[in-house]
Amino acid sequence: MRDKVKDVANRIKGLRLLAGFSEEQMAAWLNISKDSYIRYENGEDDIPISIIYEIANIHGVDLTDILTGVSPKLHEVCYVKKGEGLSVERLDEYEFEDLAYKYANRKIEPLLVTLDPKNNPELVIHQGQEFNYCLEGKMKVIIGDKEYELNPGDALYFNPAKPHKMVALDGKPAKFLTVIIL
Structure with missing residues (x-):
């Protein structure tokens, strides 16, 4: 890494x-x-x-x-098979897989995120808008001074300019889809 x-x-x-x-x-x-x-x-x-x-x-x-170091080239369709997204190794607390990395000039950034229950990430902020959809496990999303518990099938849409973080609950990994609107 x-x-x-x-x-x-x-x-x-x-x-x-x-x-x-x-x-x-x-x-x-x-x-x-x-x-x-x-x-x-x-x-x-x-x-x-x-x-x-x-x-x-x-x-x-x-x-x-x-x-x-390579520019995306696709403009019509970007097909990514399960497990073949681009691994984005940025922070140890989150495992990101970019699901549209081959598509040029994206307006959204869809990422598959896996949370390790041993990690407690710091709060982050960024521009745009963010959508999270829990796929597996149980997770907590902290936005400012509010907390939201997500189970599989639960969704949350929010302004990521507020400090936020996601953590896995119950000592088990959690997996969610996040879509960041740029």
Whole structure:
């Protein structure tokens, strides 16, 4: 995983340098400290997926460009068989599988997410809108000071600009579909 983090970090640094932006500018646009941005860009810290989305938006590139170094090519249909989504190894607390990574100019980002019950992630924020649909297990979604318990078949739509996180319940993994509207 460390090599993948370094590859993503190098692509982010390359985009910044090509655009002529400073580390200070990027940190300010991302609303993080310059030190945090530098650690992300140097591959010293895992970059939250929400930060990668924002970096992609700043540079006008697809998320897939940053994650893989290859631009998505499909414009009509993107067919992804079970288990063949792009593994997005960003945070140890969440296992992401991008289900539309081959489709260019996406307006939504559908991700299959697996929660490990041993993990307690930090709250995150990002732009857009978010939809979560619980597929397996039991999970809790914390949004600001409110908590929502989701069982298979339950759904939640919310503003991800509010600090939020998802955790597995009952000591068992949980799996859910999240759709982020960009």
